Amino acid sequence: MxxxxxxxxxxxxxxxxxxCGCRHYFGYPITPxxxxxxxxxxxxxxxxxxxxxxxxxxxxxxxxxxxxxxGVRVMTSSSSPGISLKGEGISYLAGCDLPALxxxxxxxxxxxxxxxxxxxxxxxxxxxxxHGDYHTLVIAPNSVQEMASLTQTAxxxxxxxxxxxxxxxxxxxxxxxEPVELGEGEVKAVDKPWxxxxxxxxxPHNIINSLSLVPEELEQLNIQRYEKYQQVxxxxxxxxxxxxxxxxxxxxxxxxxxxxSKNAVLAAREAGIKAGMIRPITLWPFPYAPIKxxxxxxxxxxxxxxNMGQMIEDVRLGxxxxxxxxxxxxxxxxxxxxxxxxxxxxxxxxxxQ
Numbered sequence: 001m002x003x004x005x006x007x008x009x010x011x012x013x014x015x016x017x018x019x020c021g022c023r024h025y026f027g028y029p030i031t032p033x034x035x036x037x038x039x040x041x042x043x044x045x046x047x048x049x050x051x052x053x054x055x056x057x058x059x060x061x062x063x064x065x066x067x068x069x070x071g072v073r074v075m076t077s078s079s080s081p082g083i084s085l086k087g088e089g090i091s092y093l094a095g096c097d098l099p100a101l102x103x104x105x106x107x108x109x110x111x112x113x114x115x116x117x118x119x120x121x122x123x124x125x126x127x128x129x130x131h132g133d134y135h136t137l138v139i140a141p142n143s144v145q146e147m148a149s150l151t152q153t154a155x156x157x158x159x160x161x162x163x164x165x166x167x168x169x170x171x172x173x174x175x176x177x178e179p180v181e182l183g184e185g186e187v188k189a190v191d192k193p194w195x196x197x198x199x200x201x202x203x204p205h206n207i208i209n210s211l212s213l214v215p216e217e218l219e220q221l222n223i224q225r226y227e228k229y230q231q232v233x234x235x236x237x238x239x240x241x242x243x244x245x246x247x248x249x250x251x252x253x254x255x256x257x258x259x260x261s262k263n264a265v266l267a268a269r270e271a272g273i274k275a276g277m278i279r280p281i282t283l284w285p286f287p288y289a290p291i292k293x294x295x296x297x298x299x300x301x302x303x304x305x306x307n308m309g310q311m312i313e314d315v316r317l318g319x320x321x322x323x324x325x326x327x328x329x330x331x332x333x334x335x336x337x338x339x340x341x342x343x344x345x346x347x348x349x350x351x352x353q
Contacts (some may be wrong), residue, residue, distance in 0.1 A: 005180060005182060006180075007178075007180050008177050009176055009178075010034075011036075012151075012180050012182075013147040013148065015148065016148035016151040017073075017155070019100065020073070021155070022075050022155065023044070023047070023048065023049035024049065024073070024074040026050075026052050027053065027054065028053060028055075028060050028076065028082060028096060030057075030081065033079045033105035037077065041332075047068075050067075053339045057083075059077050059249070060086070061086040061090065062089050063076075065098065066091065067100075067277065068099060071192040071195025073155055075102070075103065076100075076101075077104075079171075080104065080109050080118070081111070081113075082132065083121065084129075087130035090136065091128070091129075092210050093164045094128070094132070094135075094163065094164060094210075094225075095210025096133035096210045097225070099159045099163060099165075100158060101151070101154050102136070102164060103166070103167045104167070105174035106121045106169065107170075107171055108333040113295065113333075114333045116135065116171055117170040117171035117256065117335060118170060118171070119254070119307050120308070120331065122148045122310040122311050123310050124209065125166055125283060127137045135284055136166045137163060137166065137180060138166045138168050138283040138284040139154050139166070139168065139280070139282055141255070142255050142256065143178060145181065147173060147174075147180075148182060157232075160190070162194075163228070163232075168255070168283060172335065173255060173256055174201060180224070182323065183254075192257075193206075214279060232285055233285040233333055236285060237289070238280075238281035239278055239280050239290055240258075241276070242262060242278075243276040244276035244278065246276075246297075247294070248301065250276055250300075251275065251277045252302070252303070252304070253305070253341075254283060256306070257336055258304075260338050260340075260341060261304045261336075262277055265277050267338060278291060280311075283311070286317075291318030291319050292319060292320060295323050298323060299323060300348045301315055301326070303317075304336060305327070305328075305329050306330055311328060328344040
């Protein structure tokens with residue numbers, strides 16, 4: 001039976017991961033995601049799971065590679081600088097085709113930056129983040145409830161496609177408290193014949209490896225991997241459409257910026273401006289199709305982000321340059337307000353440049 005409790009977003013991710021079968025967590029503390037590690041440290045020993053605070057983010061992601069190779073559900077979490085340190089390991093996960101969950105509760109950057117919320121890791125997340133040709137599934141919650149429910153989704157998709165998934169949140173989502181309904185979780189039985197679980201002298205050895213020194217073989221591995229990614233693009237795009245049926249101005253926003261933008265859209269409607277919003281839930285694969293469809297009746301788009309303009313490039317790709325795309329943004333840990341987004345909507349509606 002589901003229960004409704006008041007939780008921080010970070011805690012909701014941790015509890016949801018446990019309820020859907022994650023019994024292995026490796027991490028290292030960094031603000032503003034440390035509550036995930038703290039929660040796992042408290043809960044994992046009580047349920048027979050494994051919690052280990054590694055000596056560094058680099059060590060943590062390599063422990064994830066080991067556990068994922070054994071076919072278990074495993075996760076790690078960090079914040080922006082820590083995710084950069086994990087970048088090589090995430091590329092190795094992709095090169096080994098290993099399912100795992102990486103959580104990034106973003107803070108301002110670049111460098112050490114600050115500990116306040118940001119969305120400036122969009123490029124890093126959606127363009128791979130490490131070396132080589134690969135993608136990770138990138139999922140962006142916009143409520144504490146979604147921090148929990150999309151954690152289940154991320155694990156399920158990672159197992160389904162044998163690839164690494166990332167929850168891309170931000171400091172606001174991680175620290176805010178809201179009621180969240182927690183179900184029992186669902187551990188889907190996934191056959192993992194590739195896992196290194198011991199042969200019992202009954203089958204050939206499984207070898208988990210990202211090294212391929214024969215160029216022709218590596219080329220084929222990359223081609224096959226991208227064929228799998230195309231299946232993800234074809235089947236797993238997720239987004240929310242809000243008041244888009246007759247919209248003339250479309251705001252595109254994710255995470256905390258989408259919550260802000262929804263209020264701006266409502267205020268614009270009260271002022272007689274036909275505004276709407278598309279909220280990408282999967283940032284990779286990105287919902288290009290609904291944005292292209294919106295370009296048929298919208299005169300302009302606004303990309304609302306907590307960065308200097310990163311998702312705006314995907315919005316432009318989606319509308320195929322048929323319509324102008326404007327930026328409404330704050331950076332460095334500052335949060336967009338509904339008034340900020342509304343001002344941009346009114347500016348475009350009034351014909352100002």
